[in-house]
Amino acid sequence: MQIIVCVKAVPDTATRIKIASNGQKIDQEGVKYALGPYDARACAKAIELRDAIKGDSKVIAIASGFSDGERDAKKRLKDVLALGADKGVFIADPDPEHRDPLSVAQALAAAIKAQGKWDLVLFGRQAVDDQNLAVGPMTAALLGVACVTDAVALEVTGDKAVVTRAAESRTETIEVKLPACVTAQRDLAEEKYPKLKDILGAGKKPIETFAFAWPAPAWEVKKLSAPPPRQAGKIVGEGPDAVPKLLELLQSEAKALTF
Amino acid sequence: MAGHAFRGEDFFSLDDLLSDEERAVRDAARAFVSDKIIPIVEKHHRNATFPTELIPQFGEMGFLGANLHGYDCAGVNNVAYGLIMQELERGDSGVRSYCSVKGGLVMYPIFSFGSEKQKDHWLPLLAKGQKTGCFGLSEPDHGSDPAGMETKAELKGDTWTLNGAKRWITNGTIADVAVVWARTKEGIRGFLVEKGMKGYSAPPIEGKFSLRASVTSELVFEDVKLPKDAVLPKADGLKAPLMCLTQARYGIAWGAVGSMMAVLDEAVHYTKSRVQFGKPIASFQLVQEKLVEMHTMLTHAQLTCLRMGRMKDENKLKPHHVSFGKRNNVRSAREVAKLGRELLGANGICDEYQVGRHMCNMESVYTYEGTHEIHTLVLGEHLTGIAAYK
Numbered sequence: 001m002q003i004i005v006c007v008k009a010v011p012d013t014a015t016r017i018k019i020a021s022n023g024q025k026i027d028q029e030g031v032k033y034a035l036g037p038y039d040a041r042a043c044a045k046a047i048e049l050r051d052a053i054k055g056d057s058k059v060i061a062i063a064s065g066f067s068d069g070e071r072d073a074k075k076r077l078k079d080v081l082a083l084g085a086d087k088g089v090f091i092a093d094p095d096p097e098h099r100d101p102l103s104v105a106q107a108l109a110a111a112i113k114a115q116g117k118w119d120l121v122l123f124g125r126q127a128v129d130d131q132n133l134a135v136g137p138m139t140a141a142l143l144g145v146a147c148v149t150d151a152v153a154l155e156v157t158g159d160k161a162v163v164t165r166a167a168e169s170r171t172e173t174i175e176v177k178l179p180a181c182v183t184a185q186r187d188l189a190e191e192k193y194p195k196l197k198d199i200l201g202a203g204k205k206p207i208e209t210f211a212f213a214w215p216a217p218a219w220e221v222k223k224l225s226a227p228p229p230r231q232a233g234k235i236v237g238e239g240p241d242a243v244p245k246l247l248e249l250l251q252s253e254a255k256a257l258t259f
Numbered sequence: 260m261a262g263h264a265f266r267g268e269d270f271f272s273l274d275d276l277l278s279d280e281e282r283a284v285r286d287a288a289r290a291f292v293s294d295k296i297i298p299i300v301e302k303h304h305r306n307a308t309f310p311t312e313l314i315p316q317f318g319e320m321g322f323l324g325a326n327l328h329g330y331d332c333a334g335v336n337n338v339a340y341g342l343i344m345q346e347l348e349r350g351d352s353g354v355r356s357y358c359s360v361k362g363g364l365v366m367y368p369i370f371s372f373g374s375e376k377q378k379d380h381w382l383p384l385l386a387k388g389q390k391t392g393c394f395g396l397s398e399p400d401h402g403s404d405p406a407g408m409e410t411k412a413e414l415k416g417d418t419w420t421l422n423g424a425k426r427w428i429t430n431g432t433i434a435d436v437a438v439v440w441a442r443t444k445e446g447i448r449g450f451l452v453e454k455g456m457k458g459y460s461a462p463p464i465e466g467k468f469s470l471r472a473s474v475t476s477e478l479v480f481e482d483v484k485l486p487k488d489a490v491l492p493k494a495d496g497l498k499a500p501l502m503c504l505t506q507a508r509y510g511i512a513w514g515a516v517g518s519m520m521a522v523l524d525e526a527v528h529y530t531k532s533r534v535q536f537g538k539p540i541a542s543f544q545l546v547q548e549k550l551v552e553m554h555t556m557l558t559h560a561q562l563t564c565l566r567m568g569r570m571k572d573e574n575k576l577k578p579h580h581v582s583f584g585k586r587n588n589v590r591s592a593r594e595v596a597k598l599g600r601e602l603l604g605a606n607g608i609c610d611e612y613q614v615g616r617h618m619c620n621m622e623s624v625y626t627y628e629g630t631h632e633i634h635t636l637v638l639g640e641h642l643t644g645i646a647a648y649k
Contacts, residue, residue: 014266032266032274034286075279082283193291196321196333196343199283 001057001156004121005046005085006108006139007039009065009076010129019224025097026129026224033071035079037186038124044189046122047084049156059084060115064091064099064107064212071096074207081202082194088207089115093214100218105138111210112143118179120161125150125183133183140181148174152187265293267349267520270558273565277338284339288346291320296350301610303472307465309357310472311433318388322347322358324366330382332366338568341513345564348514349521352620353473355514360429361385363507365392368438368449371502372494377451381436393434393461395425395452395478396500402427403633403648405440406497410480412441412450412490419485421450421458424477427627431461431476438491439478440500449491449499458483469623471616505578508628509571512584513564515592515624518617519557522592522599525613526550529603540602549598556591563587579641586634593621 011017011026012034018027035043043061050057061080065073067090077088091107093099112118121143123136133149140147152171153164156178164173166185176182194202236245250257267289274282295316303310317323321333326340335343340362348355366385369377384390401407410423421441431437437452437459452459458481463474491499527550530541540546567584570576596618600607607614625631633648640646 012266014264078279079283082287191290193320194283194287195319196284196287196325196335196339199280199287200334202283203280 001050001053001055001120002115002118003046003050003057003059004112004115004118005039005042005059005061005080006121006123006135007035007043007061007063007076007080008124008127008129009033009063009071009073010036010039010127013037013128019226023223023225024221028070031070033076035076036124036126036128037191038126038128038184040124040191041186041188042122042124042184043080043083043085044192045154045184046120047192048189049120049154050086051084053156058086060087060089060118061085062089062091062108062111062210064093064104064111065096067092077207078202079194081205081207082199083192084198085205087205089210090207091210091212095214098217098221099214101132101134102138102218103215104135105142106215107212108135108139109142110212112139114210119159120156120178121145121181123181123183125185136181136183143179143181145180146176147181147183148176149183150185151182152185154182154188265289265349265524268523268554268557269561270554271562273561276565277342281336281339281342284335285342285346287320288322288343289349291316292346292350296347296354300351300354300472301616304351304353304616305471305610307467307471309353309433309474313354314357314391315388317358318386321386322362323386323388324362324370324382326362327366327370327382327386330370330378331386332382333386336568337509337571338565341510341564341568344510344513345517345520348517350517351472351616352514352518352624353470355510355517356429356470356473357391359507359510359514360394361392363510364394364503365436365438367506368394368491368494368499368503369451372449372491372499373451374488374492376488377491381451385436390435391430391433392436392438393428393430393476393478394500394503395428395431395437395439396504397425397427399424399426399477403630405500406447408440408442408447410439410441412443412448412485414443414487417487419450419487419489421452421480421483421485424479426477427464428461428476428478429470429627430474431478432463432474434461437461437478438503439480440497446496447500449494450485450489451491452478452480452483452485452489456483456485467623469619469621471619501578504628505581508581508585509567509576511624511628512560512567512581512588515585515588515621516557516560516564518592518621519553519560519595522596522614522617523550523553523557526553526599526602529606529612533604546602549602553595553598556595560588560591579637582629582634582637585629586631586638589621589624590631592617593625596621 012032020027046059050059063073126133137147148163150165151163155162324332328334412419412421435454439450439452460479461476533540599614636648
């Protein structure tokens with residue numbers, strides 16, 4: 001079984017995002033990049049599935065993005081190789097900051113097709129930088145296969161996968177024929193820590209380059225704005241005596257509670 | 260990795276000087292510490308217990324004897340090894356002590372001075388966390404002056420008989436093997452003493468107010484009979500245990516950085532959110548001055564460590580460099596923890612916050628593995644050529 005996992009380099013979750021003075025980019029000063037938390041779960045699941053399936057199974061990680069510096073997407077492929085993936089595929093993108101999701105999906109779909117046989121493509125449900133939640137489903141559409149989003153459980157039996165997904169106030173269990181795409185929620189797998197030996201071994205695993213002719217962007221980001229600063233809090237009283245007033249204000253003013 | 264939301268202070272962008280592998284090792288250790296150690300360490304510190312369930316996990320990650328090669332050890336370079344010690348001590352000095360004693364003082368001497376049989380038997384078990392080790396050099400009456408040791412081993416026929424006592428031994432009570440240094444006819448030699456041997460006991464030292472999440476013990480040897488091959492064949496004289504201590508002290512210098520990172524992080528967050536006189540206390544000059552002092556000491560220590568690590572990887576690091584790193588960084592970490600405690604006010608004395616634990620831990624670290632004063636004299640000797648401690 002050939003499992004593909006698509007990942008993106010995103011600012012780590014400790015980063016405080018600042019907007020550059022031209023209002024069009026993120027200020028890169030002090031920003032560190034990492035695998036996003038959803039991508040990390042997708043990787044962990046891909047490796048878990050490979051290890052559970054007997055025979056010649058492989059995990060291939062694919063990423064597009066910058067080819068050097070802190071944002072180098074190859075570093076994130078190395079992270080996935082250290083977690084246990086067998087091969088990385090890197091798609092150089094000279095301008096990832098202005099890339100729209102459809103273009104990224106086109107690049108990924110082309111790179112996936114170039115791998116020959118593939119059975120399952122995993123994505124994080126969203127990249128935690130631009131939060132589009134679009135690339136996974138778009139790639140599935142371009143590949144002409146089903147996409148099950150927000151998976152919290154995934155089992156593969158023969159040429160089918162049973163996926164449990166988180167829907168509003170319920171879970172859905174879906175059987176889907178392979179090949180298919182699945183996007184990962186946090187609960188899909190426990191996050192794995194790379195072992196030191198595997199970090200050292202990752203440098204010896206192959207990272208292939210896939211050339212892609214990027215189309216003109218389908219959209220243009222005009223402006224980035226920071227969210228408005230948080231308003232100062234209000235102290236309604238102290239101790240248990242303040243609870244009725246607090247409940248009243250949470251209901252009437254903040255509209256955070258409905259009874 | 261998602262598990263760690265910790266961003267250590269890196270004022271001079273030292274991350275830019277780390278290889279991808281070194282950063283990946285640091286990040287893996289950082290996530291492990293955030294997820295597995297920090298949530299449980301307060302309870303262990305309060306109850307004076309060591310989290311033994313972490314030992315096999317340390318082994319699985321490759322933290323034990325990480326800079327040794329072969330025998331199931333990870334084989335990372337010395338900068339990566341230092342970064343692991345830094346992150347572990349960001350969790351707790353006691354937890355870091357477990358790993359650095361095991362790597363620097365148990366696995367290193369077996370690796371460097373042991374027979375192939377000793378290495379093949381012990382190193383994989385210790386590396387995987389299936390067995391624990393301790394190092395017996397200090398004695399109740401001989402700390403800074405190990406040459407005065409009283410523990411003795413006598414060889415008759417094919418049997419060594421060991422008598423004496425060791426004290427202040429990290430991991431002692433839980434150790435499956437003790438690397439014990441004893442006086443013999445031929446000078447000081449090292450021995451592997453196994454748990455359960457007749458006449459060998461390792462009672463814990465109770466009532467510590469420092470390194471509470473770590474086991475500290477006494478080792479007692481009463482006519483312990485050891486086979487002839489229990490001796491470390493290549494360890495000859497006091498130089499051997501001192502070489503081990505240089506390894507462990509190198510890790511301590513990095514560990515002190517981790518403690519300072521934890522304390523500074525907590526102090527900055529606390530002072531920005533604690534409001535007095537209508538504004539966050541971080542806006543007061545007296546508070547900022549303390550934060551800046553803490554930050555300056557941390558940054559100096561980080562620069563020292565990275566340079567030491569690069570020199571160690573180039574085989575240029577000398578014991579006096581390590582004395583500098585241990586002395587400077589631990590003194591700073593002790594001071595930083597104290598300033599952090601002051602900034603947290605009364606909250607600083609409760610274990611809901613980390614600073615008090617780090618402050619108490621640093622009292623041990625200041626004194627163990629070569630006291631601050633002995634390292635001062637090592638550096639004094641380096642400058643003057645005169646050994647004041649002889």
